[in-house]
Amino acid sequence: MAKNTPQPNQDAPAGTTVSRRDFLSLGAGALGLIGFLQTSSMALEFLAPRRVDGEFGGVVTVGSAESFPPGSVTEFPDGRFFLARASDGGxxxxxxRCTHLGCAVSWHATPxxxxxxxHGSHFDLRGNVENPPxxxxxxxxPITVRDGVLLVDTAQARQRDSFAPEQLVYV
Ligand code: FES
Incomplete structure (x- = not known):
């Protein structure tokens, strides 16, 4: 008989097409795949942004609309945003977050x-650029209103070129 000639599988029980060695090999591969998927899912869960309500990345309850007089700006440091109320109540x-390079802006009631x-950028009460860069x-x-209480979802910032009246939310 010539060398390297495939031999019938002596390990396989009659009537089967998978040898014991192949079966064990497949089992080890499946276990390895399960372990890999489990580790990957734990890593993704660890790396995913945290979404905790009341903090930046989650929904922040800011209070009832009457708490904020028209023309006011109120900072919510944990949510990393300001609630501005226009003179018409919106x-x-x-x-x-500054749209130049991301520094934190602050509100100055005067002016x-x-x-x-x-880098010196200024924005008006509606967030419009008054001074570049x-x-x-x-x-x-996004703001939603539930039973007269304002909720701000800080999970997804909305980019805009400039203010437009339809951006205002009314109670
Ligand atoms: S980061 Fe605000 S002006 Fe540059």
Whole structure:
């Protein structure tokens, strides 16, 4: 008989097509795959952004609309946004992240503007750029109203070039 000639599988029981060695090999591969998937899923869970309500990345309850007079700006540091109420009563949840390079802006009641400490950009009460280098208006977050209470979802910032009246939310 010539060398390297395939031999009938002596290990396989009659009537089967998979040898014991192949079966064990397949089992080890399956266990390895399960272990890999489990480790990957744990790693993805660890790396995924945390979404905790009441903090940045989650839904922040800001209170009832009457708590915020028209023309006011209130900072929510844990949510990293400002709640601005326009003179007509409409609300905007404005991100504190500068649209230039991401520094945190602060509100200055006088002269009534958001100012970035990094490169001098200024924004008005609606987040519009008053002084570059910021290339566009400050981002906003969606506001919903439940039983007269305002909720701000900080999971997804909305980019905008400039303010438009339809961005305001009314109670
Ligand atoms: S990061 Fe705000 S002006 Fe540059």
């Amino acid at each position: 609300f905007l949840a404005i991100s504190r 009534g503007q958001f100012a970035c400490p990094c 910021a290339p566009r208006a400050l981002d906003t977050y």
